[in-house]
Amino acid sequence: MNTFKNKKNQKLPEISTASLPDIVFMLLFFFMVATVMREDTLMIENRLPYADQVERLENKNLVMSIYAGKPSSRYIYVGDEAKIQLNDKFASLQEIKSFILSERAGKRDAEIPFLITALKVDKDTKMGLVGDIKKELRAVNALKINYTTRNGDVANNSQ
Amino acid sequence: MVNRTAPMVNAGSMADIAFLLLIFFLVSTTIETDKGINRKLPPLLDEPVIADIKERNLFRVEINQQNELLVEGELMKIDELKSAAIAFLDNGGGSANQGCDYCLGSKDPLSSENPGKAIVSLVNSRETNYQTYITVQNELMAAYNELRNRVSTKLYGVSFLTMEESLKDPNYVGSREELKERIRNVQSLYPEKLSEAEPRQ
Numbered sequence: 001m002n003t004f005k006n007k008k009n010q011k012l013p014e015i016s017t018a019s020l021p022d023i024v025f026m027l028l029f030f031f032m033v034a035t036v037m038r039e040d041t042l043m044i045e046n047r048l049p050y051a052d053q054v055e056r057l058e059n060k061n062l063v064m065s066i067y068a069g070k071p072s073s074r075y076i077y078v079g080d081e082a083k084i085q086l087n088d089k090f091a092s093l094q095e096i097k098s099f100i101l102s103e104r105a106g107k108r109d110a111e112i113p114f115l116i117t118a119l120k121v122d123k124d125t126k127m128g129l130v131g132d133i134k135k136e137l138r139a140v141n142a143l144k145i146n147y148t149t150r151n152g153d154v155a156n157n158s159q
Numbered sequence: 160m161v162n163r164t165a166p167m168v169n170a171g172s173m174a175d176i177a178f179l180l181l182i183f184f185l186v187s188t189t190i191e192t193d194k195g196i197n198r199k200l201p202p203l204l205d206e207p208v209i210a211d212i213k214e215r216n217l218f219r220v221e222i223n224q225q226n227e228l229l230v231e232g233e234l235m236k237i238d239e240l241k242s243a244a245i246a247f248l249d250n251g252g253g254s255a256n257q258g259c260d261y262c263l264g265s266k267d268p269l270s271s272e273n274p275g276k277a278i279v280s281l282v283n284s285r286e287t288n289y290q291t292y293i294t295v296q297n298e299l300m301a302a303y304n305e306l307r308n309r310v311s312t313k314l315y316g317v318s319f320l321t322m323e324e325s326l327k328d329p330n331y332v333g334s335r336e337e338l339k340e341r342i343r344n345v346q347s348l349y350p351e352k353l354s355e356a357e358p359r360q
Contacts, residue, residue, distance in 0.1 A: 024181055138202065143199055
């Protein structure tokens with residue numbers, strides 16, 4: 001009988017917000033897992049071209065990245081000519097050799113043949129610079145390269 | 160005075176803290192691309208090697224400073240490049256023992272003898288745009304992949320790209336050695352012979 005007694009003066013119960021932190025934490029963990037921290041702060045524009053015949057770079061710590069492109073608006077004082085960026089600073093062509101050698105020095109001997117150089121070049125860069133980079137890489141025998149691209153139809157490139 | 164039960168900690172601000180962390184990660188991370196076209200550069204040689212290649216086995220692709228594509232000296236649109244490359248690679252126009260029995264091409268006597276001899280030569284100008292170059296590389300890769308997929312499906316019933324995927328897949332059931340052997344075989348039927356000359360000044 002008691003169960004039916006209070007029905008009239010019962011208020012709508014408040015919604016408990018106790019599980020809100022859990023939901024937010026879930027979102028937080030999703031973003032922590034799904035995103036990759038950028039290792040280098042980019043000082044150049046870096047809009048990669050599209051390609052669809054791509055392969056995934058399997059092992060992150062075997063990848064050495066070389067960036068190239070026009071300096072971004074914050075660094076416009078260095079000029080608007082396309083530049084190379086290694087690690088966190090602008091670099092000249094000659095510095096590529098020492099960059100590759102220092103990267104190699106940090107790896108185990110067995111890993112060195114599997115090192116791969118990822119060229120992350122802005123789509124509006126002239127091929128002259130890319131050709132020079134490739135020549136430097138050949139000089140230090142870093143022959144495995146990867147033109148990093150966005151995954152998509154090549155028709156997007158002409159826009 | 161003796162009422163010493165520990166007071167409840169208010170958990171109401173927990174959500175705010177978590178939100179703060181969430182926003183921090185949202186702002187500070189970018190999804191980085193880890194995909195691209197793999198290539199192997201030729202080693203630097205002291206003196207250039209002069210190769211004896213017949214003109215018919217050479218497919219000349221040139222991108223000039225105006226980002227125009229020239230195939231065998233003639234202007235071509237980029238979306239026609241793939242089919243032109245396939246027609247050249249798959250021609251198989253060699254005489255009896257130089258021919259190719261798995262090719263489906265037109266056996267044109269002026270085009271390549273067999274896929275093993277067919278060489279794609281890519282020349283670009285220093286003023287060529289990087290995105291045009293990548294587009295051309297991509298189309299040439301697409302031509303090779305399509306031919307490899309075709310011959311692989313015919314021989315083994317699976318496409319070449321699927322085989323490469325399953326080689327990387329740790330949960331793949333079946334013989335890895337056999338898979339590697341098959342991949343090597345398909346690669347040898349359509350070897351990727353792409354030569355890149357020094358860019359034109």
